[in-house]
Amino acid sequence: xxxxxxxxxxxxxxxxxxxxxxxxxxxxxxxxxxxxxxxxxxxxxxxxxxxxxxxxxxxxxxxxxxxxxxxxxxxxxxxxxxxxxxxxxxxxxxxxxxxxxxxxxxxxxxxxxxxxxxxxxxxxxxxxxxxxxxxxxxxxxxxxxxxx
Numbered sequence: 001x002x003x004x005x006x007x008x009x010x011x012x013x014x015x016x017x018x019x020x021x022x023x024x025x026x027x028x029x030x031x032x033x034x035x036x037x038x039x040x041x042x043x044x045x046x047x048x049x050x051x052x053x054x055x056x057x058x059x060x061x062x063x064x065x066x067x068x069x070x071x072x073x074x075x076x077x078x079x080x081x082x083x084x085x086x087x088x089x090x091x092x093x094x095x096x097x098x099x100x101x102x103x104x105x106x107x108x109x110x111x112x113x114x115x116x117x118x119x120x121x122x123x124x125x126x127x128x129x130x131x132x133x134x135x136x137x138x139x140x141x142x143x144x145x146x147x148x
Contacts, residue, residue, distance in 0.1 A: 015041065027045075070118060071113070073140045076109040094124070096113040096114060111128075
């Protein structure tokens with residue numbers, strides 16, 4: 001279900017902003033921050049969930065705790081043809097991939113990976129390059145993220 005942004009009022013937008021920073025915030029604390037009673041906040045959040053504005057919740061996990069000390073962006077360009085769907089299926093099955101998007105620009109895909117050191121990144125890039133539909137890759141190491 002899709003909701004137009006004009007349906008969201010200023011309080012909804014404040015609730016969403018607070019929940020972006022801490023989705024586990026209590027109804028009471030969220031209510032205090034947006035100046036509503038906890039039950040009113042809970043009703044609004046449930047309405048936002050039902051309307052498809054809030055699509056889910058997830059835990060942010062430190063990749064280093066999983067032995068993944070290298071984060072990188074891998075640009076992937078495919079050869080012209082019909083193999084994109086199968087490539088996407090193979091890509092999303094890889095454990096290292098935390099985000100992938102089909103994009104405009106010089107590459108077809110931007111893929112963010114978390115790997116076990118340089119050897120892990122090397123293995124992932126070699127795997128991508130070995131795919132018959134891949135024409136070219138370019139990788140950038142992520143030195144630090146901003147705003148997380």
